Amino acid sequence: MKLFLRHRLARYVDRLGELEFLLSRPDIMADMGQFLALSREHNDVAAVAQRYQRYLQREKDRDDAQTLCADAGSDEDMATLAREEMAAAQAELDELEGELLRMLLPRDPDDARPALLEIRAGTGGDESALFAADLLRMYLRYCDRRGWKPTVVSESASELGGYKEVVVRIESRDAATPGVPGATGVFGTLKFESGGHRVQRVPVTEAQGRIHTSACTVAVMAEPDEEQAIALLPSDLRIDTYRSSGAGGQHINKTDSAVRITHLPTGIVAECQDGRSQHSNKAQALRVLVARIQDKERAQRAAKESAHRKSLIGSGDRSDRIRTYNFPQGRLTDHRINLTLYKLGDILDGDLDDVVSALHAFEANNALAELELAGAA
Numbered sequence: 242m243k244l245f246l247r248h249r250l251a252r253y254v255d256r257l258g259e260l261e262f263l264l265s266r267p268d269i270m271a272d273m274g275q276f277l278a279l280s281r282e283h284n285d286v287a288a289v290a291q292r293y294q295r296y297l298q299r300e301k302d303r304d305d306a307q308t309l310c311a312d313a314g315s316d317e318d319m320a321t322l323a324r325e326e327m328a329a330a331q332a333e334l335d336e337l338e339g340e341l342l343r344m345l346l347p348r349d350p351d352d353a354r355p356a357l358l359e360i361r362a363g364t365g366g367d368e369s370a371l372f373a374a375d376l377l378r379m380y381l382r383y384c385d386r387r388g389w390k391p392t393v394v395s396e397s398a399s400e401l402g403g404y405k406e407v408v409v410r411i412e413s414r415d416a417a418t419p420g421v422p423g424a425t426g427v428f429g430t431l432k433f434e435s436g437g438h439r440v441q442r443v444p445v446t447e448a449q450g451r452i453h454t455s456a457c458t459v460a461v462m463a464e465p466d467e468e469q470a471i472a473l474l475p476s477d478l479r480i481d482t483y484r485s486s487g488a489g490g491q492h493i494n495k496t497d498s499a500v501r502i503t504h505l506p507t508g509i510v511a512e513c514q515d516g517r518s519q520h521s522n523k524a525q526a527l528r529v530l531v532a533r534i535q536d537k538e539r540a541q542r543a544a545k546e547s548a549h550r551k552s553l554i555g556s557g558d559r560s561d562r563i564r565t566y567n568f569p570q571g572r573l574t575d576h577r578i579n580l581t582l583y584k585l586g587d588i589l590d591g592d593l594d595d596v597v598s599a600l601h602a603f604e605a606n607n608a609l610a611e612l613e614l615a616g617a618a
Contacts, residue, residue: 382591
């Protein structure tokens with residue numbers, strides 16, 4: 242393990258001792274707000290400190306076994322036991338080092354939040370709308386694999402069965418996401434899906450068999466925490482009601498239950514028509530609106546903090562792409578990390594693990610490099 246990491250981890254051990262002392266003080270226990278804040282910090286610090294202490298213990302076990310092996314001489318049984326202990330300790334050390342590295346990486350507090358997934362048709366007309374439906378199916382299948390619960394918030398269908406726009410709320414029954422480094426929830430897992438998605442294939446509307454290129458944009462936004470969500474002034478909102486379109490029976494055809502809300506200062510719009518009442522549609526539209534406003538603010542902060550962490554959401558133009566789905570070659574390429582997989586059918590059927598894991602591993606490596614630079618400074 243690198244020296245700068247050891248120094249950083251040692252500070253967690255020191256801080257754990259400080260926190261345990263503070264939490265034992267009567268004046269701290271009498272101040273419930275301060276006590277709870279320190280208790281939360283204690284839980285976070287203890288998780289890292291305890292893993293590091295285990296790492297140091299197994300490191301000592303390995304070194305002791307190495308010494309024992311060297312001193313075993315002609316005692317082959319003793320040497321064999323020592324080598325087995327060395328191998329077991331080293332295997333656990335490798336695993337612990339990976340865990341500790343992930344624990345040290347900066348965490349986005351929104352990673353554990355449910356997500357709002359927005360897919361919009363871009364360049365390509367009807368074919369783009371059909372591709373939006375394919376992307377929706379891919380993500381819904383991925384949700385099914387993960388055991389997540391997706392709910393369609395709003396949709397605008399195209400004439401050929403695709404989508405001009407669709408918004409889906411996704412929540413997890415389990416905050417952890419196995420197999421994805423650094424991911425702790427729906428938003429944390431899917432946040433790198435935001436951006437322009439390009440498809441190359443022969444559209445169903447193409448009579449001469451020519452390959453066309455179309456594009457959609459995907460935006461993944463953390464669902465706002467109601468306790469921390471930004472406050473919207475009523476004077477900043479324009480709320481329009483209208484009659485819902487699409488399937489839904491007589492209720493939808495006879496009432497103005499659909500709601501469209503415009504945030505006047507930013508021009509951001511959200512709408513919902515899938516609920517059975519105007520009240521529920523308004524509440525859902527407000528939730529989407531706040532998520533979009535916060536996502537815009539997040540992108541602006543990221544752009545200021547670091548140029549390469551800018552927002553990945555695009556305009557829907559062919560040239561603005563993070564990923565290409567090439568049907569003739571059965572190929573998916575993520576251009577941000579130069580990842581190419583020849584399993585397009587499986588991916589579109591929801592097998593996104595290889596893509597998601599590669600993106601998170603790439604981001605973790607970048608974050609670790611920044612951490613090392615900060616440690617060297």
